[in-house]
Amino acid sequence: MDRHWSEEARAIVRRAGHNRGAARDALIELLSDQDCALSVAEIETRLGAQRPVARASVYRAVELLHSLHLITRVDIGDGVARYERAAYDHSHHHHLVCDSCGVLIPFEDPGLEQAIDRVGAQLGFATTEHEVTLHGTCVRCN
Amino acid sequence: MDRHWSEEARAIVRRAGHNRGAARDALIELLSDQDCALSVAEIETRLGAQRPVARASVYRAVELLHSLHLITRVDIGDGVARYERAAYDHSHHHHLVCDSCGVLIPFEDPGLEQAIDRVGAQLGFATTEHEVTLHGTCVRCN
DNA sequence: CTGAGAATGAGAATCAGACTCATTCTTGAT
DNA sequence: ATCAAGAATGAGTCTGATTCTCATTCTCAG
Numbered sequence: 330m331d332r333h334w335s336e337e338a339r340a341i342v343r344r345a346g347h348n349r350g351a352a353r354d355a356l357i358e359l360l361s362d363q364d365c366a367l368s369v370a371e372i373e374t375r376l377g378a379q380r381p382v383a384r385a386s387v388y389r390a391v392e393l394l395h396s397l398h399l400i401t402r403v404d405i406g407d408g409v410a411r412y413e414r415a416a417y418d419h420s421h422h423h424h425l426v427c428d429s430c431g432v433l434i435p436f437e438d439p440g441l442e443q444a445i446d447r448v449g450a451q452l453g454f455a456t457t458e459h460e461v462t463l464h465g466t467c468v469r470c471n
Numbered sequence: 472m473d474r475h476w477s478e479e480a481r482a483i484v485r486r487a488g489h490n491r492g493a494a495r496d497a498l499i500e501l502l503s504d505q506d507c508a509l510s511v512a513e514i515e516t517r518l519g520a521q522r523p524v525a526r527a528s529v530y531r532a533v534e535l536l537h538s539l540h541l542i543t544r545v546d547i548g549d550g551v552a553r554y555e556r557a558a559y560d561h562s563h564h565h566h567l568v569c570d571s572c573g574v575l576i577p578f579e580d581p582g583l584e585q586a587i588d589r590v591g592a593q594l595g596f597a598t599t600e601h602e603v604t605l606h607g608t609c610v611r612c613n
Numbered sequence: 614c615t616g617a618g619a620a621t622g623a624g625a626a627t628c629a630g631a632c633t634c635a636t637t638c639t640t641g642a643t
Numbered sequence: 644a645t646c647a648a649g650a651a652t653g654a655g656t657c658t659g660a661t662t663c664t665c666a667t668t669c670t671c672a673g
Contacts, residue, residue: 402548404546404548406544406546406552406602408550408552410548410550425591425594425596425598427596428599434594434596436590436594438586438589438590438593440586440589440590441583441586441587441590443586444580444582444583444585444586445583445603445605447580447582448578448580448582448583448605449567449605449607451580452567452576452578453610454567454569454576454605454607454608454609454610455607455608455613456567456605456606456607457570457606457607457608458605458606458607459603459604459605459606460548460602460603460604460606461587461601461602461603461604462546462601462602463587463590463591463596463598463600463601464598464599464600464601464602465591465596465597465598465599465600466596466597466599467596468595468596471597
């Protein structure tokens with residue numbers, strides 16, 4: 330759980346000029362408890378266990394949170410977008426996707442982050458976000 | 472244009488036990504001329520200018536070429552898959568996406584590749600492919 | 614407490630991508 | 644060159660994710 334993140338997120342949303350809403354609050358609460366990315370379908374199911382939330386509301390909420398850089402979008406190539414809270418300290422992780430069993434394994438690597446920052450700077454491209462996905466076979470499936 | 476690649480691609484497809492087909496040949500020819508990734512819709516349009524090809528055929532062809540590692544799939548987070556020929560020398564590039572104007576800019580960086588290889592090895596994950604996407608604002612939009 | 618504007622819910626509309634099947638090529642064998 | 648078997652293609656249908664619409668409900672400043 331990350332109480333700091335959920336409070337921060339709600340504060341930023343308010344400052345951006347949005348009213349509070351039950352659906353979005355529930356989503357923020359849910360995401361603050363996750364270790365890795367969730368798809369909209371997964372979000373809908375988990376929220377439904379406590380308080381049904383319309384799919385459209387979930388999409389609207391993730392879109393808003395993403396535009397405010399409060400969550401990041403993870404695309405592992407299966408046609409389904411996943412979202413996870415962004416770390417406010419700018420440390421963050423990327424993903425290993427096992428193409429055999431489908432598990433999504435988070436990892437972080439400072440060296441990789443440095444290499445990426447360097448690339449963006451070299452090319453004069455103002456990077457706001459980046460995504461790295463490794464595809465392969467996990468230890469269990471090998 | 473990359474004549475070597477298109478010939479190599481056709482040879483590998485044949486060796487994999489596939490008959491030749493006009494649609495797939497046209498796709499290979501098209502991709503050999505591209506510098507960066509194309510979506511299926513773009514492929515369909517460009518091929519249509521010379522010789523109409525059914526969407527299903529394009530999907531089938533890219534799926535096959537991808538499974539043979541002749542092309543790589545690029546996912547920039549807009550819900551549309553793009554494909555580009557894979558370099559046979561294992562050097563390859565990644566992408567900068569300008570979230571303002573939408574341009575897709577290819578780049579390559581050996582240091583980044585090294586960092587990625589190291590990460591996969593460290594985690595005992597047999598990586599077959601990887602993808603790096605930087606989002607931000609390009610020079611022109613700044 | 615109230616009205617204006619924002620958020621939500623339910624379902625329709627879109628759009629990418631996968632599937633189906635009848636028709637048309639390819640190719641190895643004759 | 645001809646043929647049959649199997650592969651590839653095309654057109655359309657189907658599915659599933661995401662977006663849009665609009666009526667209803669909620670939030671909040673006054």
